[in-house]
Amino acid sequence: MPNDTINSMDYKQAGVDIKAGEEAVLAIKDKVRSTYNANVLSELGSFGGLYRIDREAWNKPILVASTDGVGTKLMVAIQAGVYNTVGQDLVNHCVNDILVQGALPQFFLDYIGIGKLIPTVISSIIDGFVQACQENSCSLIGGEMAEMPGLYQPHDFDLAGTIIGMVETSQLLPRPTMAVGDVLVGLPSSGLHTNGYSLARKVLFDIMNLKIDSWVEELSCSLGESLLAVHTSYLSQLRPYLHNSGLKALAHITGGGIVGNLSRVIPENLVAKVTLDKAQIPAIFNIIQTGGNISEEVMRQTFNLGIGMICVASPSLAETLQNDLRAMYVGEISAASSVERVKFI
Helix, strand or coil: CCCCCCCCCCCCCCCCCHHHHHHHHHHHHHHHHCCCCCCECCCCCCCCCCECCCCCCCCCEEEEEEEEECCCHHHHHHHHCCCHHHHHHHHHHHHHHHHCCCCEEEEEEEEEEECCCCHHHHHHHHHHHHHHHHHCCCEEEEEEEEECCCCCCCCCEEEEEEEEEEEEHHHCCCCCCCCCCCEEEEEECCCCCCCCHHHHHHHHHHHCCCCCCCEEHHHCEEHHHHHCCCCCCCHHHHHHHCCCCCEEEEEECCCCHHHHHHHHHCCCCEEEEECCCHHHCCHHHHHHHHHHCCCHHHHHHHCCCCEEEEEEECHHHHHHHHHHHCCEEEEEEEECCCCCCEEEC
16 A cells, blocks of 8 residues: 655656756757758657658659667766767768768757756757758757666766668669779778777776876877767768769778778679778877787777778779878779688788
């Protein structure tokens, strides 16, 4: 039987502040609206976001969708008390994931799970979403904020995002014309991007005893600044070349490294031979490798090693990309002699 002497409980006493959540949504409405274009037909707060396909801009479009998260880079952001960069990371990562199929982003939806809804933190995270959506010409049309004190500690949170893009059927990547003699060129990453942070944190914080605000001479910045460098979006750099028949494939270098991701776009009869000079690898990766006594194999499996996107291109386009985009020569396509799709040589 219920005890009548026990005070009545409400949701706020259980750790979930509904009013604060409603106020947070109101506070970000204008920010989110700044990402809208004429194709957005709904307002923030609707059960679903509405987005119109502009039939005048597209002939035979294919929808391309991707969902991802930021991983334990969030723990670095929490340590540093910096929250706007991880929002940018999430959008840019998702943009790159659909870019490898030639798709242009149309709209984005976010999910924030948090231990305690702190308006300034939410606002800062949303600022990152908004900035990256604006930079990628992508509308932020919806999302979810879930305050879950039983699952997360008060200052903990998690992020996930879903992006929808479109590509013309005739421009879908990778192209079937990849051939022996095509060239691999890599676009520089800004750092670790959003992968390998569990190993990086173990080495840098636990083994090397560095702090988030430790100044690292080789990096010319604090450790936190290096680790929180925003994941680069390659859309603006590569968009002018997406219709160029000389661009055969793109590979976003995320978890699994160069081998794991480049192998996803190399056909069975070919092999990508990668030649990555030690001098091309940024200092942060060398610090992690030396500090943790990590093998080359593990480094290659875990990190992007300074290459955020690899383009497989005809020799003439590869030369153009190197001249125009600071792209680096990182190998070439040869005839396959084994089941391996990618080899470091």
